[in-house]
Amino acid sequence: MGYFDxxxxxxxxxxxxxxxxxxxxxSSLLSRTPPNRLYSFAATSAGWTxxxxxxxxxxxxxxxxxxAGISWKIYSDGPTTLAYFRDFYLQHKANVVPxxxxxxxxxxxxxxxxxxxxxxTGSDEHPTVxxxxxxxxxxxxxxxxxxxxxxxxxxxFLTYDEAGGIYDHVPPPxxxxxxxxxxxxxxxxxxxxxxxxxxFRVPLLVISPFTKPGYVSHNIADLTAILRFIEARYNxxxxxxxxxxxxxxxxxxxxxxxxxxxxxxxxDQPVGQDVKTGNPAPCDQSTIP
Numbered sequence: 001m002g003y004f005d006x007x008x009x010x011x012x013x014x015x016x017x018x019x020x021x022x023x024x025x026x027s028s029l030l031s032r033t034p035p036n037r038l039y040s041f042a043a044t045s046a047g048w049t050x051x052x053x054x055x056x057x058x059x060x061x062x063x064x065x066x067x068a069g070i071s072w073k074i075y076s077d078g079p080t081t082l083a084y085f086r087d088f089y090l091q092h093k094a095n096v097v098p099x100x101x102x103x104x105x106x107x108x109x110x111x112x113x114x115x116x117x118x119x120x121t122g123s124d125e126h127p128t129v130x131x132x133x134x135x136x137x138x139x140x141x142x143x144x145x146x147x148x149x150x151x152x153x154x155x156x157f158l159t160y161d162e163a164g165g166i167y168d169h170v171p172p173p174x175x176x177x178x179x180x181x182x183x184x185x186x187x188x189x190x191x192x193x194x195x196x197x198x199x200f201r202v203p204l205l206v207i208s209p210f211t212k213p214g215y216v217s218h219n220i221a222d223l224t225a226i227l228r229f230i231e232a233r234y235n236x237x238x239x240x241x242x243x244x245x246x247x248x249x250x251x252x253x254x255x256x257x258x259x260x261x262x263x264x265x266x267x268d269q270p271v272g273q274d275v276k277t278g279n280p281a282p283c284d285q286s287t288i289p
Contacts, residue, residue, distance in 0.1 A: 012135050142156055
């Protein structure tokens, strides 16, 4: 069992200290990427416990934003989760744009009101993928925001759709079933469930001019808390009982003093080196120093 410390991941350590994090932030269900990403868009997986084999019929946060006339984009280098929501996606394909557009929008101050950056490039930090490479990749997006004109009234939530098989000693708590829809893709030999538990814990960084420095939340929440934040910010209705039950994440912010209005200068994220010792790459799937 290996681990990474500040020497391996100086960028993440700095950002967690300067901004805010949580020790009780969970994925939305005990499964892998596709259904958790459905939750991050719709506060439900519409009955799917694994990758959908057909279209998903559920209202997404993007549809709510569209109906309210609020701008949005999904930045992606490959297939997007929105494609599962076939009917809406086919009418809004122009809202799904490549990463290059994010950097252009951030530099020009033309980011939409709500953005989603989907990582599917091999920099996702799963076991066998370099965590340092993933942190370096994430830092480019965060730094583009902090150094751009939109920083003054923005927040960047960095999190993960599921735990990726990493060990954790905190068991998933019970959770509200989002919509009463039972699993539609379990066989009799599968472990049975009813969308009434969160998944494993996942990391969270809350990066904003208004973030309380060094703040750590101990409140139980899942991926749909970010939806709840968007809904509260733009006065949108909740999508399901799951996002309705989440905290709106305002606990992370000090809107009066804006302690990070002048963004701090984070350290560069190395790849293949421990900056404290100068030694080569840290532990990975085949090597533990």
